[in-house]
Amino acid sequence: MNANLASELINSYHTPAIRHLAWLCQAPQLIHSPITFVPARYLPAHYADILKAWDRNIEPAPALLSEPPQRRLGFYFERLYQVLLEDLIGWPILLKNQQIQSSGRTIGELDFVVHNVKDNRVEHHEIAIKFYLGVSELDGSTLWYGPNARDRLDLKTTNLLEKQSRRTELPETIALLSESHITGPLTARIFMPGYLFYPDDQPAITPEYVPADHLRGRWMYAHDARAKDTSQWVVLNKPHWIGNWFQTEPPDTEHTQEALERVENKSVPQLFAVMRQDQQTEHWLETDRVFVVPGTWP
Template sequence: MTQETIQATMISTLINGQIDNWDNLLWSVGSIDIPASEASVAGTNAATLLPWLPPSRRTRLLEYFSCADVREELSPELEIYLHKLNLNKPNNRLGTYFERLWSFVFSKHPDYELLHQNLPLRKDGKTTLGELDFVVRYLPSNHCEHWEIAVKFYLQVTDKYWVGPGLKDRLDIKLARMADHQLPLIEIPTVKSLLENHGLNIDRQWALMPGRLFKPLDTSRQIPNHLFWWVSLSGFRSFIESRAKHNTLGWLALPKQAWLAPQGKIAGMTAERLLETLLSSNFTHPLCIAAISRSGEASRGFIVPDDWYQNAKQRLGK
């Protein structure tokens, strides 16, 4: 049984968060990049080298898609677009879903013309040198732009290192790869020739990486000490039992496509039901959850297996 199947089976027994494709689109265009949310990450060499999309460009995108008239007109189109893509090319990866949202954005925003998506670069038609996420024309200045985009979620293991919940990804490595490989790719002479064959002259490049960074939960507190946190299953049990008299929050299990936009005012399950389900299941993979107050999402976290932290440190060689 694959990790995806195990996770889906467990989540199916819980009360799930809602997946709103339009809200996810707004979150995708409006969220800040990960390094901007954490000073220790923003100051790393790779983060400072990357050409992050200017805030003014992000604001213009968000303002357009936030208009009520635009939402009324385009929201049904987005649903049809995603449905057709999923029928033709089924894919449950969050990164693919994120790219499809951006493909729709580039196709519908009046400032952009989508030229290529996932453009493969092959030497002699065989050897793959790389791939460009998006090539678009920015119409206000008539510039041809290469965009590398990613959506990422990392848990803090040490002061320096942030690791993906599945232990297969690391923030510093991802930033370095974007800075050292993915963006400089277009400067390779062979790639320049391939781009010329496509009639492309890249004028500038942008990096985009929204997401969230989750810090360890202080289980001695009555409320989460961070808006985004992670905790072991045993730690979550201690946290919930220590504040039993104050358990007014509802809890939602979040499928991957609900990891993006905040949840609204949804009736969640009790902490006791969530805890009971996890303790009685074969809990081997991290679970993303949202705490819901009367006004909507109050905080979000990952519950991880008790051996997750040790496994993460072993991956780091700590």
């Protein structure tokens, strides 16, 4: 499956935050686990109508959707997730970003503690949105690195499953929850949508814990990208890494070339969307995603 996810639906929203939220409601995740949280199981059947109403008139929509996007993608993602839980699914959030203290130092944080009204239980949700690029190793294996190569899919998965999702078992957390009159045990949930970017010139092995329907893109080095036809590429800046991109103007080839030069000169990876023009609407729609990285990466 490429980066195009139900684009007919998602591209029907003109407000970026609502388009991003619509993507969040249906995006496949990067971890298959018994504790993976699947919003589609709890969203109301008419949730798309709610999003369309907000898109037509943003004033009655949750205030978080009108705030300027935060610079850090993780914070913006958390904001969208809060709207998803509270305003679409209808679950009260009991705690959010609650730090866990031990002997005066912070030993962790709870992303969300929510009341699952449908199943009548308290849940602890740990969330992340991730983008990983597959690098083939000499032994034939594949390591999946984030654009910041200190981040790795296998390490993040282990941390989520074995540490972050189990923080409510700590004595310090149990005491913290009791202060808010929350008694356990809590049901752990993880939510990690995102993309895997496959190398453009060699095979890569997908981890067995990644669902088959995960979103895919490609990655390549800047010197290889320069040899490609990039006339249909556009630069994707945060927060538009979330959701499918579309625009009414043709791709700006000069802007794309400048971005490729920055990758080489400043050694900073850059995400691009590959576009095509829809003959009916004449809008330009995303059909693929490409991460371009400097020669020194990872």
